[in-house]
Structures are given as C-alpha cells and as structure tokens.
Amino acid sequence: MYIKRIRWSFGHRHVIAEINVTADRFSVYDDVLDGRFRDRLKLDKQTGSLTITNITTKYIGHYELLMNGLTMVFLLSVYDEISVKKGDSVTLDSDLTEIMDYYWIQWMYMIENTLIAEIYKPANSMTVYDNVLDGRFRDRLKLDDQTGSLTITDIRMKDAGRYQLQTGSVSKSFNLTVCGQTSVSVIEGEPVSLYSGRTEIMDDDVIRWMFGNENTLIAEINKQTGSMTVHDDALDGRFRDRLKLDNQTGSLTITDTRIADSNDYRLQSNFMDMLFRLNVYGDLNISCTCFIL
Template sequence: MRIIIFLGSFSLIVNGVGFGDSDEVKSVSAMEGESVTLDTYIVKQTDDLIVWTYGPNKTIVAIINGKASSFRLSEDDRFRLGVNLNNQTGDLTISDVRTDHTGLYSLKISSNSTPSYKNFNLTVYTRLPVPSITNSSSSERSLSSKCVLLCSVMNVSHDVSVSWYKGKSLLSSISVSEHSIIRSISLHLECLDDSDVYSCVINNSISTQTQHLNTDVCHKCSDSPAMRGFIIKSIVLPVFFLIIIICVCIHNRRGAKDTKDYHHLTTNDHQGPV
C-alpha cells in the first residue's frame, strides 16, 4: 500500500502538478497594454480541477473542471474580456493588461491527491512619460551665472529613477514615486559646449524614457563671462601690450634719430666753413 501511494505521488510530480510551496510567490512585470501569461509549467491531467483566483478575497478568475470538461471565466469586469486559460497546461493569459490587473494571482490544482498551489505577483506599469527639461536660471542672470537645469517627471504610478547623464556617464540620480513631493533633479553647468551630450533618463524595472538636452536651453561656453574673460586675458591683453611695446619702440627709435641728427648739426656748426 505504501509503494502504491509513493508511485502515485511520483506520477504527479513528473507531470508537473506537485510544484512549489504555497507560500512561494513568483514576481511578474508587464507594461500596460501588453499581453502577459502566468505559466504553470505543468501538463494537465484529465480529472484535474484548475482554479485561478485574484487578490486577498480570492476572486475567481477562471476555472477548468476536468471531470465535467467545462470552462468558466470570472464575472468580474476586469477578467471577463481578454482572459484565456490553456486547457492543456492551465496557463492564464491576460491580453491588454491594465494597472488594475496588478495583484496576487493564486493557482490551485486539485486531483486525486493533495491540492497543489502556485502564486504570482503581477505588477503592471503605466507607460513612462517623457521627462521635461527646463532652465531655472532667470534670463537676466543666465549670462552671468551658472546654467541651472531641471529635469522633471509627472504622472508616475510606481517608483522610477530620474537621472542626469553626460554621454554614458551617470552624473546624479534620485528615486521618484507618485507620492514624492520632489519630482525633479537639477544639473548645474558653467556653460554648454556643442560637443557636450547631456540627457535626462527616467526608468523603472522594464521601461526607459530619455530626453536629450537641447543646446539652446543653456548659454554657450563661447558666450559665457568666463570665456569672455579668458579671451580678454589670453588674446586681447597680450595684443594690447604688444601694440604699446611697438609704439614705445617706434617712439624711442624716432627720439634716438632726432638726437643723432641734432648732434650732427651741432658738430657741423662748431667746425664752421673750411
């Protein structure tokens, strides 16, 4: 008798029914509008009763009654349309998922032995908005101070990361959620060169949105006070001093020539006519 029970249990495990602990939860993520399948990884037996429930209240999502060969879906509005149950495996597929599909899904398979369970925690993310970049520096100060840029994100339903990048190098990052008071991250620049590539990136675990910095948003390095000062110090001032030196040299040469001519005339006057 013990041998028969052992063989019966072994048969259930081989066919995939005897899976996992009822406390084990598999995490599944999807983007709003996508199709997601919760895989059972089993081969359904003829008499297996398969029941999918949702949430802490165990709302019925779908049922396959093996003995009666019947199939029934939930009367809940969330699951009446776009839900499909595979008759061979018991896999649950939800087409065009929405954020209200987020939650815990439990699978129960009952046969001639002890029921088996599997749990899935489905998280449906809304599509990320494109971040916006603004210059928080006033127009009056923009040419005399740093360029302060803000990257902001609105209407996020889950935690996202908001980051500034220069090329592929991460400069700074913050975490933002729908409950966050601060939803922007700043970037301080002395000026912006045409070769600089800055971008603001927001992302969650399955999606990313990027906004590249427009070079017109911040003043160019060639227009900045520091650059003007550098040009004056490195080019204008040396040229100015060079001109002064040339003028002084010319003046000295003329003075020396005039002195020489004067001495020559004076010498001739003392010698008198021959």
C-alpha cells in the first residue's frame, strides 16, 4: 500500500507521531503528555510502524493509527513481573492515587478469566469474591478502596499465575511467580509425588523439572506447543520408565524410588520456582535372626 499520511495518537487525543509524504514531514512528538514519550518513540519511514522502547505501565492504553483514511486501534497491556515467597504477602499496585466517581475497577485471575474483586464507584460498592475457584482466595484478599490496589496474603503455590486489572480503557497485568521449598521423604521402593500445587496449567506456560545441582532437565510440559516429554535417557537412564508427569497440574511422580534418587528437584515455569528436597530411606523394618552361643 502506498502511504500518503500516517498519524499515531495516544488515548484517541494526543498525537505522538506522524508522516505526511505530501508535505515531506516526518515527526515524532516527544513533548506531549509532559514528555512521557521522550526518546522512546521510533517511527519507521517505510512502513509507518511505531516502536515504543523501555516500556513501563504508564504507556498502557489505546493507540490509534490513522492511515490513508483508515483507522486502527491498538490496546497496549504491560505485564509487571512479580516474584514472592510462599507464605508472604504481595500487593498488586493499580498505580492510581484515587478512584474517580465514575470508575469501575475489576480484578481478574486469568485461569478461566475469574473475577475475584471489584469496585463500582457509581454505586459505592466494593466486593471481594471469596468463594470463586473453590474458595481458593477465601480470607486472603484485601482491596484498597482509595487506590484499587489488591493485596494477597499468605501466598500459596496455586496462587501463581496472571492477574489483570481492568479500569475503563486501561488494562494492567501482573505475572505472579511464587517461590518455595519443600522437603519430601519416602521409603525406598515406594512411589513419591512432587506436587506443583496447581490445579491447572495456563495455556502459555512451560513446566520444567530439573534434577540435582547441575539442573539436568528430566521432564517438561510446553502448553504452547501441546507437548509433554519425559527425558528417560538423562543421567545415563537413571529414571527410565520411572517418571510420570501430570499434564493437568505439572506434578511429577517417581515410581520404584531408589536411594540414588535422593537429591534436589526443581520445578520451574513462567509462574513458579519451587525446590523439592527428596530423601529416600532404606526400609527400616528389617527382620533379624539372633543366635545365642
């Protein structure tokens, strides 16, 4: 398509870049909105594509492209990466200093797009939905009525995932990673399961199980490609035919455990980083025949 004129606007009102071939004008407006976009905009003269560098949450919103009389609208969402230890608390910050009288704020947990909390200012209502997802968040959600920020207390592994704040035309997302350590013991020969603590793996997640100090990959699930792989040949085939991976939760089961299986197992995903310390003990119930001389 031959481009005569392109205009990029932020929030439908603020022109931030434009190309006018007829007037031989190529402009990036760094100073709009208190210089928010200064030194961050790159406009491609050939295609008219716009690149924003060093993204932060203040760039969330609608971007409008006017090109040769056609209009396209893009909604930009920015993910905050947050890591927290199991048992701690975390606050998902709305970046608002106050809630306007016409605001409707909704917090979603992105497994099944579940609404977990909301503020509806026109009715002056504030609600925390404790009973959703089988009561997973019961008594652990706190909503700030001044800013709309959400606090989750006593973090658990199954709280890991993506949370989204929606208020008007602004969408803000958080990737919450939960870190933890668990000790597991089993008698040699018995099976043992290392539980992920999840009930479901998100569609864009990748689950990896690693063994030992060298973090040798022994099993993985890639939900993006729909693949599930157990690496039987790793470590000279030590785990051959003894690993079972749960495609629903990502949990790992080791059958016919051996003393040599004792070690650290690490579960890593886009939303989890968990260490399991497995101890395999010999059977203590050994009968002994004594002879009196």
